[in-house]
Amino acid sequence: MDYMEANDIVYNVDLERALVQKGVSAEHIAYLKANNPKDFFEYYEYYEHISENDKNKVLVETKKIIGISRANVCASFYDNATGRYESELNVYRMATAIEHIRDDALGQLYAWYENLYDPVALIYFSDEDVYKVGRDGNHRSLYANVIGAPFIKADVAYYSRNDEKYKTFLHFKEVCCKYKLESVEPSIYGDPEFTFSYNNEEYVVTGYVNPKINGQYSIEQIDTLASQLKVDWRFIKKDRLISFLKKHSRVSNMVLKALCKDSKQAYRLYQHIWHRNIGKSNQ
Numbered sequence: 025m026d027y028m029e030a031n032d033i034v035y036n037v038d039l040e041r042a043l044v045q046k047g048v049s050a051e052h053i054a055y056l057k058a059n060n061p062k063d064f065f066e067y068y069e070y071y072e073h074i075s076e077n078d079k080n081k082v083l084v085e086t087k088k089i090i091g092i093s094r095a096n097v098c099a100s101f102y103d104n105a106t107g108r109y110e111s112e113l114n115v116y117r118m119a120t121a122i123e124h125i126r127d128d129a130l131g132q133l134y135a136w137y138e139n140l141y142d143p144v145a146l147i148y149f150s151d152e153d154v155y156k157v158g159r160d161g162n163h164r165s166l167y168a169n170v171i172g173a174p175f176i177k178a179d180v181a182y183y184s185r186n187d188e189k190y191k192t193f194l195h196f197k198e199v200c201c202k203y204k205l206e207s208v209e210p211s212i213y214g215d216p217e218f219t220f221s222y223n224n225e226e227y228v229v230t231g232y233v234n235p236k237i238n239g240q241y242s243i244e245q246i247d248t249l250a251s252q253l254k255v256d257w258r259f260i261k262k263d264r265l266i267s268f269l270k271k272h273s274r275v276s277n278m279v280l281k282a283l284c285k286d287s288k289q290a291y292r293l294y295q296h297i298w299h300r301n302i303g304k305s306n307q
Contacts, residue, residue, distance in 0.1 A: 030119035034107040046130045052172045056102040061092040070189035077182035083175040091156025121167040137168045140177040151185040
């Protein structure tokens with residue numbers, strides 16, 4: 025199968041009609057059209073891998089696999105399977121899966137997914153009782169879901185929620201909402217990093233020197249720092265930004281002067297304040 029043939033199958037086969045002909049229920053097709061794959065990015069901030077609970081070659085309920093790593097999370101399961109939206113799914117593998125849906129009996133497909141020679145790799149988030157695809161198995165997991173296969177064979181990495189990390193995550197989320205920040209999160213050194221927008225550019229400020237408790241900032245201290253940013257950044261004056269940085273961070277006077285001159289080359293400016301153009305792509 026060449027690229028043109030694969031494209032023709034993905035974009036021209038009526039997937040809904042093929043599913044109906046195979047006996048897939050209207051309710052399941054409606055589910056596929058109404059639900060999107062979930063983005064699990066934030067889960068890694070408060071979930072931890074418990075390797076001793078990992079399992080190999082087990083049957084997993086397909087309906088619980090709601091995270092497809094290569095899929096477009098802004099599109100439904102159905103639209104991802106039909107290639108209507110841009111994603112990282114491979115057109116050749118999509119075409120092969122659709123051919124099997126068109127040509128093979130539904131029971132035969134169910135049995136194939138339950139007896140995979142190479143199991144899909146899944147990550148299990150125990151507190152939510154859901155799975156996402158890990159290093160391998162995006163296409164098989166997606167199309168098993170599409171046909172309503174009851175089970176799929178998988179190697180499963182077990183993750184459990186750390187309640188303390190989850191509490192901190194929820195507070196950071198609340199702080200972002202309260203003070204109109206892009207994000208507030210711990211840096212690799214344990215310091216909170218504030219991300220905010222200013223003049224169509226995004227800044228991350230880190231390196232605070234306020235007292236810590238056992239080497240970590242308390243939630244109350246984070247709230248106090250965030251309260252300094254309770255402004256509308258579209259109208260903030262640069263001297264207020266400089267004043268905030270001088271008061272709360274280790275940024276040197278050289279960097280402050282460079283920032284005043286809009287310099288983007290100062291080494292310590294990159295070291296302490298990373299700014300990335302976020303407006304140009306939207307203009």
